[in-house]
Amino acid sequence: MEVLIYDGSFEGFLSTVYECYYKKYYPLEILRREPAIRNFIYSYQKIATSEQKSQKVYDAIKIKLGSDFLKKCYMAHLAEIQTENVKIYEFIRMGFSQGRIITEDLTHPIVMTVEDLRKKVTREQHRLLGLTRFSILDDETLFSVIEPKYDVLSLIAPHFSERLLTERWVIYDKKRKTAVFGQDENWIRKEITDDPEVVFHSQEEEYRKLWRAFHRSLAIEERRNPKLQKQLMPKYYWKYLTEKSSPPEDGENTALQ
Amino acid sequence: MELHRKLKILSDAAKYDVSCSSSGSKRKNTPGGMGNASQAGICHSWTEDGRCVSLLKILYSNACIYDCVYCTNRRSKDRERATFTPREVVELTLNFYKRNYIEGLFLSSGVLKNPDYTMEQMIEVVKKLRETNFNGYIHLKGIPGADPFLVHKAGEYVDRMSVNIEFPSEKSLLLLAPQKERRGILQPMNLLERGIRENREEHRSLSQKRSFLPAGQSTQLIVGASPENDRTIIRLTEGLYHKYQLKRVYYSAYIPTEEHSLLPSIQSKPPLLREHRLYQADWLLRFYGFKAEELLGESNPNFDLNLDPKCFWALQNFERFPMEINLVSYDVLLRIPGIGVRSAMKILRARKIKKLSFEDLKKMGVVLKRAKYFILCNGKYHGGVSLYPDNVRAQLLGFNKNQGVQLSIFDQQHQRILKEEEKSKVMGGF
Numbered sequence A: 001m002e003v004l005i006y007d008g009s010f011e012g013f014l015s016t017v018y019e020c021y022y023k024k025y026y027p028l029e030i031l032r033r034e035p036a037i038r039n040f041i042y043s044y045q046k047i048a049t050s051e052q053k054s055q056k057v058y059d060a061i062k063i064k065l066g067s068d069f070l071k072k073c074y075m076a077h078l079a080e081i082q083t084e085n086v087k088i089y090e091f092i093r094m095g096f097s098q099g100r101i102i103t104e105d106l107t108h109p110i111v112m113t114v115e116d117l118r119k120k121v122t123r124e125q126h127r128l129l130g131l132t133r134f135s136i137l138d139d140e141t142l143f144s145v146i147e148p149k150y151d152v153l154s155l156i157a158p159h160f161s162e163r164l165l166t167e168r169w170v171i172y173d174k175k176r177k178t179a180v181f182g183q184d185e186n187w188i189r190k191e192i193t194d195d196p197e198v199v200f201h202s203q204e205e206e207y208r209k210l211w212r213a214f215h216r217s218l219a220i221e222e223r224r225n226p227k228l229q230k231q232l233m234p235k236y237y238w239k240y241l242t243e244k245s246s247p248p249e250d251g252e253n254t255a256l257q
Numbered sequence B: 001m002e003l004h005r006k007l008k009i010l011s012d013a014a015k016y017d018v019s020c021s022s023s024g025s026k027r028k029n030t031p032g033g034m035g036n037a038s039q040a041g042i043c044h045s046w047t048e049d050g051r052c053v054s055l056l057k058i059l060y061s062n063a064c065i066y067d068c069v070y071c072t073n074r075r076s077k078d079r080e081r082a083t084f085t086p087r088e089v090v091e092l093t094l095n096f097y098k099r100n101y102i103e104g105l106f107l108s109s110g111v112l113k114n115p116d117y118t119m120e121q122m123i124e125v126v127k128k129l130r131e132t133n134f135n136g137y138i139h140l141k142g143i144p145g146a147d148p149f150l151v152h153k154a155g156e157y158v159d160r161m162s163v164n165i166e167f168p169s170e171k172s173l174l175l176l177a178p179q180k181e182r183r184g185i186l187q188p189m190n191l192l193e194r195g196i197r198e199n200r201e202e203h204r205s206l207s208q209k210r211s212f213l214p215a216g217q218s219t220q221l222i223v224g225a226s227p228e229n230d231r232t233i234i235r236l237t238e239g240l241y242h243k244y245q246l247k248r249v250y251y252s253a254y255i256p257t258e259e260h261s262l263l264p265s266i267q268s269k270p271p272l273l274r275e276h277r278l279y280q281a282d283w284l285l286r287f288y289g290f291k292a293e294e295l296l297g298e299s300n301p302n303f304d305l306n307l308d309p310k311c312f313w314a315l316q317n318f319e320r321f322p323m324e325i326n327l328v329s330y331d332v333l334l335r336i337p338g339i340g341v342r343s344a345m346k347i348l349r350a351r352k353i354k355k356l357s358f359e360d361l362k363k364m365g366v367v368l369k370r371a372k373y374f375i376l377c378n379g380k381y382h383g384g385v386s387l388y389p390d391n392v393r394a395q396l397l398g399f400n401k402n403q404g405v406q407l408s409i410f411d412q413q414h415q416r417i418l419k420e421e422e423k424s425k426v427m428g429g430f
């Protein structure tokens, strides 16, 4: 009974797939990091990330099973639910033995799991395209903090890169201590050690106030339904939403609060 | 007047307007520009009543020289008036957009001085925005009665235009919006349709020219302020989709704010459920291959508020059911109550692998609450009641009752439908 440990990256995962596939391992679990306590009845093995091996697996999936299949695996892996990693591996193995047709087998438990992970990640990606909030800093940089459940930072970056073509922008994933920096159509992803310190532009507070005022005046009181609001925009994300993060100012209409 | 106050007055005045979607446009960002109008509608927030916020939706002005009886901005009404300057709207839009509060601008207005003047002011706004290389989404309302040439000119800068029909018959229009003319509404619609068509054809040959209304045109109907029945409304809708190639028709349940002998009393509830049923029927026309005539005949000109229009239709055409889920074509699958585009696609895919049982459908996440009364899986019926329309109707109604006839529920259903639309648009996206 073997538990494999890799570095949490997709390359690391594909390297693990390589080891498993060619050495015919049937791992019990594939962990993203060293567990807090090792269970002594299992044996553990660390898998080194290898560019060469991961590239081989990457190409094999892409050529034999197509880029849609590869995307599915990539997205599912971003969910970072490590207990499901074995199933992603199983999915790839099934693909290699039976062909890409397995993705149509919508009632197969492995296919369902991967599909479900992919859906979760896609949903959050799409959600954050809307819910990411930027502040303008005194040097005109657009700055945003997020804490997504899944690692969607690299998925949303291309959208903002296109949207904010002429701006300098940063999105900081506080949970993963990672940021993307964008400028002139390019963006890079970097890990950072400390939360960045920022100074806001003098107009920043004014526009936040205007936005809050606008947002509040939109609700139609006869149709007020906070439960529905929470269902559509889970509280989990409110922390960084300008319209939700601070109380209404004095003198503003608080009837809807 | 302070900007804060203006924004409050002019967003408050715009909020009853129903069109909230910013999807359907494919404006790519241009070199050196800011913004892209993403094809899948993006919600940036949700209001306390659970509606998606995607655009900065405001009036340019709530001062109006017209006196439409149903409108809170009408001339004879005593209320605080405000008017933006083009610059203010431009700054607000750019600043909200950069901070990712919004996907773009939705600008409408009361009639200031005269229709042409108002239209010119609005053109000034959108022109300035595009000159600063703003590439976000813009939806502009055409001012009824404005020179069609101006309406057309505005179309060169924006993604979508809408000219509101307001009422399903000329008689009601005359009665309730006496200064608006049928001609002043249909003429610009005609011209916009032609502009879109010509642009498309030129696009094919030249492929260079700036695109004209890439997200098309839409319109809005007020439901419940005038006496027309559902049949009249959806037949009009169907005609609008065909004749003017509209992208959307929006329905707005009339919320009584004015006391007037020609209008429902101020105590009456807005017909939200009816609005919801009309949206569902609209859906059937656009995506499910239904014809208005099939849905509502002369003898039954209104939907049953307790049934969604597809169930309503299925019960009237009960001899076609139950249908074998493993055999019927995609188009026919779509006619089964409870089976939507996504479920139908899933069934098609999964059917390639094996014959599907009732359990398989469940596992695949196909919602069977309604569908089970109308389908066979490998020849087996799982509805649990004998196959008479009255029995099935009773089951469907019982199930509606359990849900409770509350506004919140219908709003939720509505939201779900809207969400489904978005999803069907992003399908295939990474």
Ligand code: SF4
Pocket (backbone or CB within 6 Å): B064, B065, B066, B067, B068, B071, B072, B073, B074, B075, B109, B110, B111, B177
């Ligand atoms: S023209 Fe428009 S704003 Fe003016 S009264 Fe009529 S509906 Fe209201």
